[in-house]
């Protein structure tokens with residue numbers, strides 16, 4: 001009798017255990033049917049797919065990048081095109097029916113440091129209803145044979161599941177340079193997968209925008225280049241844009257530059273990129289700190305207290321020249337932390353621009 005009871009219990013236990021995998025399998029096969037009818041249907045491909053997709057979850061940008069359209073200077077044409085491709089279709093879906101289809105591939109190209117990646121950050125912030133995927137070759141290239149192209153495929157599949165997605169591939173030339181005889185086979189397979197996923201039979205990419213950025217567009221494979229329907233040249237900034245960049249990068253740091261000074265700076269930096277200008281300004285912003293460090297004399301001034309700017313105090317110290325009538329000989333070690341009046345950034349700081357580069 002005991003044996004029989006035990007046998008019954010074991011039977012029940014086995015039944016219970018069996019049920020779970022059967023259920024999960026059934027669910028998965030259903031979803032698989034929905035997602036792809038051409039995919040491999042053997043059961044153990046599914047956990048693999050999940051594993052790949054969970055790997056790719058990392059490329060989804062969720063946090064706010066804090067860059068807005070207004071932070072990007074002098075690239076109005078590019079911003080308009082991106083709005084047309086991303087924001088308007090989300091806002092007025094009825095406008096983009098019939099033959100009027102939004103752009104599916106946009107390539108940003110131009111010299112280094114002109115704001116291509118920065119513009120993509122602005123897209124990620126502004127198009128907050130869309131899911132933003134930022135993929136680079138490290139996310140897509142795997143050491144396992146055949147996994148790289150599966151990662152590409154899964155990236156696109158993941159993007160198709162969302163309502164609206166933007167896939168941003170920075171430095172796309174590293175993944176999609178032109179096909180040649182002496183390249184490795186795996187590199188070639190990634191390219192082929194890209195070609196098929198971006199525009200192939202059985203792939204519906206209505207809700208996907210692929211955004212690429214490169215500074216060497218001529219090395220891109222011609223077939224990949226064709227899939228970027230809109231190609232936008234991101235040029236070096238114009239004079240006015242450069243002046244605006246100087247202003248923007250200075251921000252609300254105390255400075256005594258006038259409009260004229262900004263114009264002068266812009267005139268003397270022709271051929272400089274946005275990144276160069278941000279470095280010049282950062283260097284200039286450091287100068288007051290160096291001034292404090294090297295000063296041998298300080299004088300007392302009145303100004304807002306560093307602790308609470310709404311309170312005006314009159315015992316602040318600021319660096320001055322030894323010839324100043326109110327100069328007190330001391331160094332920065334003797335100044336209290338909350339008694340220092342920050343010297344403002346002056347035009348002199350920018351005069352040796354050429355020495356930076």
Ligand SMILES: Nc1ncnc2c1ncn2[C@@H]1O[C@H](COP(=O)(O)OP(=O)(O)OP(=O)(O)O)[C@@H](O)[C@H]1O
Pocket residue numbers: 071072073074075110111112113114115116117118119214215245273274275276278
């Ligand atoms: N048009 C611009 N407006 C505001 N800031 C800019 C602009 N262009 C460049 N910058 C500044 O320069 C920095 C570098 O720009 P970014 O990384 O976008 O260059 P890039 O074009 O992607 O260069 P690369 O081709 O080398 O990747 C930005 O973080 C930003 O501070």
Ligand SMILES: [Mg+2]
Pocket residue numbers: 116117118170171213
């Ligand atoms: Mg970049």
